[in-house]
Amino acid sequence: MKFFDGIYRPDAKVGRYLVVLALSGIAYGLYRGIQDNYLAEIVHISAFERGIVEFFRETPGLLVVFILALMYRFSDSRIFKIGSALMAAGLVGLLLSSVSFMGVKFVVVIFMVLFSTGEHIIMPVRTTICLDMAKREKAGAALGITGAIGQVGNIAGFVIVTGLFFVFSRLGHSRTDIVQFRIIFAVSTALMTAAVMVSLALKETTLKSQRRRFYFAKKFSKYYMLEVFYGARKQIFITFAPYVLILQYGADTSIIALLLGICAFFGFFLNPLVGRIIDRLGYKVVMVSDTLILIIVCLLYGFSHRIFPQNVAFMVVCANYVLDSIISMASMATNIYVQRIASSQEEITATLSTGISVNHVISIFIALMGGWIWQVTGIEVLFSLSAFLGLLNSIFAATINKNEESAAQP
Numbered sequence: 001m002k003f004f005d006g007i008y009r010p011d012a013k014v015g016r017y018l019v020v021l022a023l024s025g026i027a028y029g030l031y032r033g034i035q036d037n038y039l040a041e042i043v044h045i046s047a048f049e050r051g052i053v054e055f056f057r058e059t060p061g062l063l064v065v066f067i068l069a070l071m072y073r074f075s076d077s078r079i080f081k082i083g084s085a086l087m088a089a090g091l092v093g094l095l096l097s098s099v100s101f102m103g104v105k106f107v108v109v110i111f112m113v114l115f116s117t118g119e120h121i122i123m124p125v126r127t128t129i130c131l132d133m134a135k136r137e138k139a140g141a142a143l144g145i146t147g148a149i150g151q152v153g154n155i156a157g158f159v160i161v162t163g164l165f166f167v168f169s170r171l172g173h174s175r176t177d178i179v180q181f182r183i184i185f186a187v188s189t190a191l192m193t194a195a196v197m198v199s200l201a202l203k204e205t206t207l208k209s210q211r212r213r214f215y216f217a218k219k220f221s222k223y224y225m226l227e228v229f230y231g232a233r234k235q236i237f238i239t240f241a242p243y244v245l246i247l248q249y250g251a252d253t254s255i256i257a258l259l260l261g262i263c264a265f266f267g268f269f270l271n272p273l274v275g276r277i278i279d280r281l282g283y284k285v286v287m288v289s290d291t292l293i294l295i296i297v298c299l300l301y302g303f304s305h306r307i308f309p310q311n312v313a314f315m316v317v318c319a320n321y322v323l324d325s326i327i328s329m330a331s332m333a334t335n336i337y338v339q340r341i342a343s344s345q346e347e348i349t350a351t352l353s354t355g356i357s358v359n360h361v362i363s364i365f366i367a368l369m370g371g372w373i374w375q376v377t378g379i380e381v382l383f384s385l386s387a388f389l390g391l392l393n394s395i396f397a398a399t400i401n402k403n404e405e406s407a408a409q410p
Contacts (some may be wrong), residue, residue, distance in 0.1 A: 007138045014133055016202055019147050022194035024084060025150040029157020030188035031091060033182055033257035042177045043108050047243055051371025054239040056109055058367060060117040061360030065353045067121060076125040076349065081199045082217040083121035088192040090115025093186040098178060123356055128349040139339055143332045144275025151267035158261030165254040175252045190364055219341055222353050222400055224358045226334055229393035231359030234365045234388040237324050244379055249314045259318055263325035274329045283333035287397035290330035294390040297324050302383025
């Protein structure tokens with residue numbers, strides 16, 4: 001692939017890997033496009049219960065270092081394949097539960113957790129495999145391309161959801177008709193299964209991570225703290241932002257999927273740009289800047305309905321939902337920070353794995369607390385908390401010293 005010659009190592013075989021990311025991206029886009037409306041309108045999960053669901057859904061992220069420790073004999077590429085298979089299994093379960101509609105909320109949650117387990121297993125090794133394929137000085141660009149490929153898949157999935165639900169509404173289906181959701185689950189399952197089949201043809205790498213149960217090193221202490229702040233503020237948006245649109249403003253599945261598609265569209269074009277900005281300006285500048293913008297986004301998300309008329313508030317909240325997605329792309333800067341101060345490729349994966357768990361320690365409790373905060377005090381306090389966490393993130397990122405970088409990484 002000549003387009004990638006200047007970014008990836010000449011001996012890196014990236015073609016099949018990117019195909020897997022594209023297929024799984026479409027499958028994820030389909031699933032994510034209907035997830036919140038499915039929970040709210042079919043399974044009848046309330047705002048308070050949504051926090052409880054998210055607690056269990058995010059628990060695999062907390063446990064990922066233990067799961068990876070059990071796979072210490074496996075290469076990163078094999079773990080990637082196992083994670084993909086678990087995601088496919090979760091989608092199969094959601095499809096079957098929607099067809100027979102066992103109806104019980106915990107059945108749906110179990111399969112969501114299974115899907116989430118595969119997703120979280122993949123997170124650190126996907127980054128490591130990408131960084132291993134890339135030239136060291138082009139790490140940001142490589143991560144940007146990887147993110148863009150996933151976004152292309154997401155766009156396709158969201159567009160399909162938007163289109164199908166528009167057609168369904170014209171055919172007289174109500175927004176609570178479960179048949180629509182079954183069709184999306186079926187297509188998503190087929191595509192994720194195809195991704196698993198292609199991943200089996202990926203070349204086995206010799207790259208193995210240091211999969212200790214927890215890999216803590218003093219030099220990564222600032223990274224761990226950044227993950228705490230990022231995990232907390234991220235969880236509020238991931239869990240409750242779509243529910244605000246659905247419950248507060250009445251957004252249906254096609255609108256949610258359309259917004260997600262717009263987010264992915266911007267992600268496709270801006271992910272490589274953000275990666276190059278990180279390479280050019282440095283990860284510290286990006287870390288500080290993105291969370292300062294986030295403060296405004298959070299406050300508008302929480303208070304728009306008190307400032308503007310309902311229709312204007314809805315548009316403002318939609319715009320801020322997209323803007324938050326754009327800001328989140330800058331989170332790759334922390335991965336570059338880890339790469340710069342790590343001593344080896346294996347240490348990068350070990351650190352990112354621990355970072356995901358640290359991230360989720362706060363995430364799962366924020367999810368639980370968020371539902372309660374919404375129910376007791378309203379969304380204003382909930383998103384003010386997210387803004388405050390963003391401010392703490394910026395302040396802490398500003399303390400990073402360029403001299404921390406290690407020259408030991410080849």
